[in-house]
Amino acid sequence: MEVLFAYCEEVESTVPARERTVEDVCGGHERGVLNPRDRRHVMAQLSAEGHKRVESFLFEQVFLQKATAALGEEHVSVGWSFVYGSEQEDVPQYWFKLNDPTKGWNEVDDLVADLLSNSGCDVTSVAYYPEDGLFQAQRYDDGRWLERRALREALREITGSASPRTRVRNYSYINRDAQSIAINAIDSIFSDEELYLLSLSRTLTNCYVYPWFAKQPMDLDLCYVVGDHLRFVEFKRKYPAKSGEFGIDEHPHGVLSDWLEDAGTALLHVVLCDPMWDKSVSPTHMLAAG
Numbered sequence: 001m002e003v004l005f006a007y008c009e010e011v012e013s014t015v016p017a018r019e020r021t022v023e024d025v026c027g028g029h030e031r032g033v034l035n036p037r038d039r040r041h042v043m044a045q046l047s048a049e050g051h052k053r054v055e056s057f058l059f060e061q062v063f064l065q066k067a068t069a070a071l072g073e074e075h076v077s078v079g080w081s082f083v084y085g086s087e088q089e090d091v092p093q094y095w096f097k098l099n100d101p102t103k104g105w106n107e108v109d110d111l112v113a114d115l116l117s118n119s120g121c122d123v124t125s126v127a128y129y130p131e132d133g134l135f136q137a138q139r140y141d142d143g144r145w146l147e148r149r150a151l152r153e154a155l156r157e158i159t160g161s162a163s164p165r166t167r168v169r170n171y172s173y174i175n176r177d178a179q180s181i182a183i184n185a186i187d188s189i190f191s192d193e194e195l196y197l198l199s200l201s202r203t204l205t206n207c208y209v210y211p212w213f214a215k216q217p218m219d220l221d222l223c224y225v226v227g228d229h230l231r232f233v234e235f236k237r238k239y240p241a242k243s244g245e246f247g248i249d250e251h252p253h254g255v256l257s258d259w260l261e262d263a264g265t266a267l268l269h270v271v272l273c274d275p276m277w278d279k280s281v282s283p284t285h286m287l288a289a290g
Helices: 003-009 022-030 039-046 051-071 107-118 151-159 176-189 192-213 250-263 283-289
Strands: 080-083 094-098 122-129 134-141 218-220 222-226 229-238 266-273
Touching (some): 022 192, 051 176, 080 192, 107 122, 122 151, 134 151, 151 192, 176 192
Parallel strands (some): 094 122, 229 266
Antiparallel strands (some): 080 094
């Protein structure tokens, strides 16, 4: 029995939470023992992530819930991530769309795919097939989706590499206390479907995109349409600089903003500022305000 997920099968894991790694999770996925539909499995998966990353998952989902309710599901597109090109670091060359099996593909997804493709980007739609435990991919070319194939095959074609360029990356340090608070909040706030999609997203990022490109992909939180305008949204929970001012990193966010402007759209930044301005205090206290 796989020790990483053994506690989900009526026995306690012999591996302490602090010893779980991203590599363990990817190994569990590879062997077919990670079940993204089992909340306990996903909690084990999250225990391998850095505490700041887990806090980001929590607040990004809360933002997405509220934004979708305000804009309407038919006007939003989510699940996009990208990697900057190896030769042109200022171009977000490779884009991936993780499909939500409960919502399917909508018109905003089409608009995003067309904008990216017309701007010279490589666009790939990714879906998870639970009966096989495998990710499948379709690449977008000249306004049409190509034949579906295994994600690994698509990555070989996209990267020109026969195998991943680097190993799965583990975290060198995790604040387990902060992580535990955030994981407990996720467990109480996320629906089963939201947790399922989070599990798939992290598996896609950690076990496929990062190793194959040897680069950390960037998630795009939301795309939406109002009238005839398509907009991209990046949500951030930030603390101000010592000057009391907020800013964005020139790379990747500033570069992405400039690139999207050249492509005919805009990147909007939504910043959530913790009024306590104390990084040693868990940000989950802000959830009490609704």
